[in-house]
Amino acid sequence: MVKIELFEVEQWMDKYENTPGVLNIAETCAASVSVDELVALSKDGNNSGNAPGPISLSTRMTYGAIRGSTKLRQHIADLYTGAGLTPENIVVTQGAIAANFLLFYTLVGPGDHVICVYPTYQQLYSVPESLGAEVSLWELKPENGYIPDLSDLEKLIKPNTKLIVINNPNNPTGATTPESTLASLVNIAKAHNITILADEVYSPLYHSTPAPPSILAIDPASSFTKTISTGSMSKSFALAGLRIGWIASRDPDLIEAAVAARDYTTISVSQLDDQVAAYALSPAVKPGLLERNLALARTNLAMLAAFVDRYPKVVEWVKPTAGTTAFIRFSDKHGKPVDGDEFAVGALEEANVLFVPASRCFGRNRDFQGYVRIGYVNQTEVLREGLERLGRYVEKHLM
Known part of the structure; x- marks a missing residue:
């Protein structure tokens, strides 16, 4: 029997996110949009009913294109500016979580060594461990702004190191x-x-910093093609319900290996999801969708920054520059970090506000005491009310 650790952040969300009346500031997706809202964002006339909608109702529901439709894969390839990708470099999967799992399943096993940034999404180190690989954690430090230190990486490399895993922007x-x-x-x-x-x-x-290139666009003319990117429609594109993600690589052998391994799992993605994702990433819709989500991120981040600044003696952070999540440390008036689990459960029970305790959901050996993860690119009114309630809770219990 394969031994795999509990996926703590998903366990926490599953247990608490449907609490009646909860204000969820743990959500990591940009505030979700409906298909109707996608149509309204379109610049090609769809919102006036003069152009085809996102779904063809006449399409027969076969398995469809096994690797994803050419249209969707081309739109995904276009996201990787400067990488020179084509649809042949893309495999569409059920979310990035399936993409990552499939890659670990394809690439690592007993006797291999994997280096993974830390903290990060637990899947990225727990899955390779479950497959028998040795995993070393590449620690990100707040004093470095959580930017990976390459001198630390050099010390972790071993003769059997097979894979280095990063998460950019970092969760x-x-x-x-x-x-x-x-x-x-x-x-x-x-x-x-x-x-x-x-x-x-x-x-x-990237709402607060210039966008760096994808790992695939670093030295794309080089013969070194052993770089892989995974992505999805869930976070930046506000469409988690589609369950569409992807693998992108300039290594054709890796793409073929991933496709072959996937024959044992999902085979293909839903044709309906594929069509809506292709529509969302089309030139007519994508700019408006990203503009909406970037504006939401900037507005809400300013609100969260004001909250942190309001309580300088008990709240601290490294202000995020991208993505949807913030890593925030709470302490009492004497500087002692709070117990993350107790703080999060107390805020949920007393203030009906949900966020994630980092020591449980992102820490090995209870690292990151006092830290919580807050998702701030949800609906602005949800964040505003959630922070007001959390502020009252902080004033009552920490000040």
């Missing part, structure tokens, strides 16, 4: 790894012949 910190660091990382991987997997699910929601 939970909201930090952005800049182009210079990415370029040096690729050079290190090239020197050691190590594959890089970049979970870029929060790209391109």
Whole structure:
């Protein structure tokens, strides 16, 4: 029997997110949109009824294109500016979570060594461990703005290191790894012949910093093609309900291996989801959708920053530059970090506000005491009311 750790952040969300009346400021997706709202964002006349809608009702519901429709894969390839991708470089999956799982299943096993940034989404280190790989955690430090330190990486590399895993923008910190660091990382991987997997699910929601290139656009003319990006429609594109994600790589052998492995799992994605995703990423809709989500992120981040500034003695953070999540430390008036679980459960029970305790959901050995993850690109009114309630709770229990 395969032994795999409980996926703590998903367990926490499943347990609490449907609490009656809860104000959910744990949500990590940009505030979700409906298909009607997508149509209204279109610049091609759809909102006046003069152009085809996102779904063809005459399409027969076969398995469809096994790797994803050519239209969708082309739109995904177009997201990777400067990487020179074509539809052949893309495989469509059931969300980025399926893309990541499939890659680990394809690439690593017993005897392999994986290096993964930390903190990050637990899947990125727990799944390779469950497959028998040894995993070393590449710790991100607040004093470095949670930007990976390459000198630390060099110390972690072993002769059997097979894979380096990064998350850019980072969940939970909201930090952005800049182009210079990415370029040096690729050079290190090239020197050691190590594959890089970049979970870029929060790209391109760079709301407070210039957007770095994808890992696939770093030195695209090089013969080194052992870089992979995963992404999805869930976070930056506000369409988690589609369950559409993807694998992108310039390595044709890796793409073929992933497709072959997927034959044992999902085979293809829903044709309906494929059509809506292709519509959302089309030139007529994507700019308006991203503009909407970036504006929401900037408005809400300013609100969250004002909350942090209001309580400087008990609240601190490294302000996020991208994505939808913030990593915030709460302490009492004496500087002692709160117990994350107790703080989160107390806020839920007393103020009906939901967020995620980091020591449970992002920490090994109860690391990150006092830290919580807040998702701030939800509906502005939800965040405003949630922070007002949380502020009253902080004043009552920490001040």
